[in-house]
Amino acid sequence: DQQVKQNSPSLSVQEGRISILNCDYTNSMFDYFLWYKKYPAEGPTFLISISSIKDKNEDGRFTVFLNKSAKHLSLHIVPSQPGDSAVYFCAAKSGGYQKVTFGTGTKLQVIP
Amino acid sequence: GAGVSQTPSNKVTEKGKYVELRCDPISGHTALYWYRQSLGQGPEFLIYFQGTGAADDSGLPNDRFFAVRPEGSVSTLKIQRTERGDSAVYLCASSASGTSDSYEQYFGPGTRLTVT
Numbered sequence: 486d487q488q489v490k491q492n493s494p495s496l497s498v499q500e501g502r503i504s505i506l507n508c509d510y511t512n513s514m515f516d517y518f519l520w521y522k523k524y525p526a527e528g529p530t531f532l533i534s535i536s537s538i539k540d541k542n543e544d545g546r547f548t549v550f551l552n553k554s555a556k557h558l559s560l561h562i563v564p565s566q567p568g569d570s571a572v573y574f575c576a577a578k579s580g581g582y583q584k585v586t587f588g589t590g591t592k593l594q595v596i597p
Numbered sequence: 598g599a600g601v602s603q604t605p606s607n608k609v610t611e612k613g614k615y616v617e618l619r620c621d622p623i624s625g626h627t628a629l630y631w632y633r634q635s636l637g638q639g640p641e642f643l644i645y646f647q648g649t650g651a652a653d654d655s656g657l658p659n660d661r662f663f664a665v666r667p668e669g670s671v672s673t674l675k676i677q678r679t680e681r682g683d684s685a686v687y688l689c690a691s692s693a694s695g696t697s698d699s700y701e702q703y704f705g706p707g708t709r710l711t712v713t
Contacts, residue, residue: 489639519701528601528688528704529640574639583628584653585702587639 488512489577491588499596504562506591508575511556515577519585520549520560523572532573533560565595599623601705603689609711610679618674618708622691629672630702631664632688640688646672679712686710 490509498504506520516537521529535542535549535558542549548561562569575588602621610616622629628647632640642656646666654664661679666672676683686709690702 491639521704526706528690528706530704531701534701576639582653583630583645583647584642584656585630585640586642587632589637589639 486511487589488515489575489586489588491573491575491591493591494589495592495594497594497596498565500567501564504560504565504569504593504595506560506562506573506575506593508558508560508588509556510558510577512577512579512586513556514579515586516580517578518549518551518558519576519578520547521574521576521587522569523574523590529574562593565593567595567597569593570595601689601691601703603687603705603708605708606706607709607711609713612679612681612712614679616676616679616710618676618687618710620672620674620689620691620705622670622672622689623703624670626691626693626703627669628692628694628702629666630690630692631672631674632690634686634688634707636685643674676710679710681712684710684712 519534520532522532523529533547551558572590572592574590576585578585604619630645631643634640644664645653649669661677663675686707688707690704692702
């Protein structure tokens with residue numbers, strides 16, 4: 486039972502354009518959402534997070550949008566850079582619990 | 598300062614053998630987590646320690662898997678009677694506290710376990 490779903494296994498974007506990575510979840514108890522970035526042979530690195538009391542959180546080139554009614558969140562990267570090429574994982578947790586549930590990841594390729 | 602380190606980086610073992618995987622968290626981090634990542638999947642939660650105690654071990658797949666953190670720092674994940682299905686990358690993470698949403702988890706590079 487995949488509670489966090491990333492339906493696009495891969496995405497290619499031209500340098501300078503916007504990258505949009507999507508994530509859906511099924512567990513209505515999730516109230517905190519995170520995005521991680523992973524390069525090959527390295528562990529995931531925290532990128533940005535959002536609490537369910539917000540619908541948007543921005544950090545530099547990265548913005549996460551949350552639509553609770555649709556159980557959907559997205560990560561926007563503007564402008565995309567070649568160094569952004571990596572696998573991006575969407576993750577979620579329930580308040581009070583430290584167990585983090587990850588999606589299957591989306592491999593982003595930013596083409597120079 | 599050093600990040601999370603994991604040893605060994607690679608481990609090949611025969612089916613039925615016992616293995617130990619080690620995690621050194623960031624100094625001062627009280628919370629420690631183990632995840633398993635199979636090919637094409639995201640990390641899957643195994644267990645979470647707050648200090649020396651396992652606060653949540655609901656992700657351990659069966660009783661062949663066990664983890665300890667006797668002094669609240671280094672942790673060891675132990676797998677008995679390994680099976681080919683145990684082959685995966687085992688990731689360790691630590692955070693400054695396990696009691697706040699805002700304390701991000703810092704991941705190590707993982708140990709790639711291959712069971713032949």
